[in-house]
Amino acid sequence: MHVQDPPYRFKCGRALPANPKLLEDELEARVSQNRPRIYRDLKSLIVRVPDLQSSKLADALQAADQYPFRITSFYLDRVLNGRADDPLLDVVLPTSQEGLVQPETWDANQLADGRALDSPLWSQKYPQQGLIRLTTECSAHCRYCYLRERTAQRRPASKEEIAGIFRGLAHDRARDIREVILSGGDPLMVTPAVLQYLGGCFRLCNEERASRGAQEIRLNVHTREPVWRPDYYLSEWSRYMPAFSALGAYAYVLQVIHPRELTPEFEELLRRISDCGEQRPLLLNQHPLLKGVNADADVLAELYARLTDCNPRIKPYYAVHPFDSGTLPKHRLSLPESQTLMQELTHKLPGTMLPTLVVPTPLGKAYVLPYQRLVPGSAPGRWHLLTKTGVEVDYLDPGLTGCT
Ligand code: SF4
Numbered sequence: 273m274h275v276q277d278p279p280y281r282f283k284c285g286r287a288l289p290a291n292p293k294l295l296e297d298e299l300e301a302r303v304s305q306n307r308p309r310i311y312r313d314l315k316s317l318i319v320r321v322p323d324l325q326s327s328k329l330a331d332a333l334q335a336a337d338q339y340p341f342r343i344t345s346f347y348l349d350r351v352l353n354g355r356a357d358d359p360l361l362d363v364v365l366p367t368s369q370e371g372l373v374q375p376e377t378w379d380a381n382q383l384a385d386g387r388a389l390d391s392p393l394w395s396q397k398y399p400q401q402g403l404i405r406l407t408t409e410c411s412a413h414c415r416y417c418y419l420r421e422r423t424a425q426r427r428p429a430s431k432e433e434i435a436g437i438f439r440g441l442a443h444d445r446a447r448d449i450r451e452v453i454l455s456g457g458d459p460l461m462v463t464p465a466v467l468q469y470l471g472g473c474f475r476l477c478n479e480e481r482a483s484r485g486a487q488e489i490r491l492n493v494h495t496r497e498p499v500w501r502p503d504y505y506l507s508e509w510s511r512y513m514p515a516f517s518a519l520g521a522y523a524y525v526l527q528v529i530h531p532r533e534l535t536p537e538f539e540e541l542l543r544r545i546s547d548c549g550e551q552r553p554l555l556l557n558q559h560p561l562l563k564g565v566n567a568d569a570d571v572l573a574e575l576y577a578r579l580t581d582c583n584p585r586i587k588p589y590y591a592v593h594p595f596d597s598g599t600l601p602k603h604r605l606s607l608p609e610s611q612t613l614m615q616e617l618t619h620k621l622p623g624t625m626l627p628t629l630v631v632p633t634p635l636g637k638a639y640v641l642p643y644q645r646l647v648p649g650s651a652p653g654r655w656h657l658l659t660k661t662g663v664e665v666d667y668l669d670p671g672l673t674g675c676t
Pocket residue numbers: 409410412413414416417418419420423456457458496
C-alpha cells in the first residue's frame with residue numbers, strides 16, 4: 273500500500289501510520305483480545321487488507337464522513353478473505369458512490385386508511401401485515417442499505433413503546449393483522465431483556481386476541497446479525513437463549529448475500545435458535561442482487577445449495593432487484609439482467625432451491641418470473657409491472673437509468 277503525502281487522516285484526526293509495524297501491533301492486540309467487537313475506524317480494515325489500493329482507501333476515508341464505517345470483528349476476520357480484490361469489501365467499504373443514490377424514503381407508501389396502529393415505530397403497507405422498527409441500529413453498515421441515514425443513528429424502542437404496540441395489536445382495530453415483522457435496523461440489536469419482554473407482550477396480545485375471536489398473529493424476525501457477529505450471540509448464549517425462546521418467532525428471515533457469509537458459527541447459532549423455542553421457526557433467506565458481488569449464477573447457485581444444506585435448512589426466499597435509494601450505481605443490474613440470472617439458475621437448481629425475483633417498486637413489491645415477458649413502460653428505462661397486490665406500476669429501472 274502506498275501512503276501519500278500529506279498522510280490520510282482518520283476521523284479521529286490520527287494519520288494512517290507510515291510504519292506497517294504499527295498495524296501489525298494492532299492486529300496482534302486484536303487477535304489476543306479474541307472477543308467479539310465492533311470497529312468504527314477504517315484502520316481495522318487496513319490491517320486486515322494490507323494491499324488495499326490507496327485510491328480506494330482515500331475514497332473510503334472521505335465517504336465515511338457521510339455514512340460512517342462500521343464492521344464487526346467476526347466479519348473482518350472470518351468472512352473477508354484479506355485480499356484487495358475481495359468482492360465482499362464492497363459490502364463494508366465506504367465509497368463516494370453513496371452520494372449518487374436517491375435519498376432514503378423511510379417507510380414510504382404506507383396504507384392511507386385502515387392502519388392498525390398509530391405508533392411511529394409501526395409501518396404498515398398491507399392490511400394483514402405490519403412492521404415494528406425495534407431499533408435503528410445495526411452492528412455493521414452495509415453500503416447498499418436503503419435506510420443508511422437511520423441505521424447510522426441509535427434509536428431503540430422503549431419497553432413502554434413495545435407494550436403500547438402489542439396492546440394496540442390486541443384490539444379490534446388490528447383484527448385483520450396476521451403477521452408482524454420485527455425489523456430495524458436489526459431487531460436483534462436490542463438487549464436480550466427487551467427481546468424477552470417483547471415475547472411476553474406478544475404472547476399476552478395473542479391470548480387477548482383469542483378471547484375476542486381474532487386470529488393469532490405470527491411474528492417474523494428480519495435479521496443479518498447471524499452473519500455479522502454470530503460469535504457474539506454464541507458467547508452470550510445463556511442470556512439470549514431465554515430471549516429467543518420467549519420470542520416464539522414463527523419465522524426468521526435472514527440476509528445472507530454470499531456463500532462465504534455462511535460460516536460454521538452462523539449455522540451453529542441458527543441451530544440453537546431453532547432448537548430453543550416450543551416450535552421450530554421457519555428459516556428463510558432474502559438478499560439483494562449486487563453486480564460485482566453476488567450477481568453471478570455460479571455464486572448464487574453455491575449460496576442456495578449451501579443454504580438448503582445447512583442444519584437447520586434455510587429456504588432461499590427472495591432475490592431482490594436493485595433499489596434506487598440504496599444500491600450503489602456500480603452494483604445495479606437492469607431488470608432483464610436480473611431476470612437472465614434467474615433463468616440461468618433455473619437450469620442449475622431445482623425449484624425448491626430457488627428464490628423469487630422481487631422488484632421493489634414505489635407502489636409495492638412486484639414478483640417477476642424467470643420467463644415472464646417484460647412489458648416496456650411509458651419511456652425507455654421503464655417497465656410495466658404489477659405489484660403483488662395487482663397495482664399497475666410504470667417502473668423506472670435503476671439498472672437502466674445510470675446514476676441518479
Ligand atoms: S443489515 Fe439491513 S438495515 Fe442494517 S445496514 Fe445492512 S441493509 Fe441496512
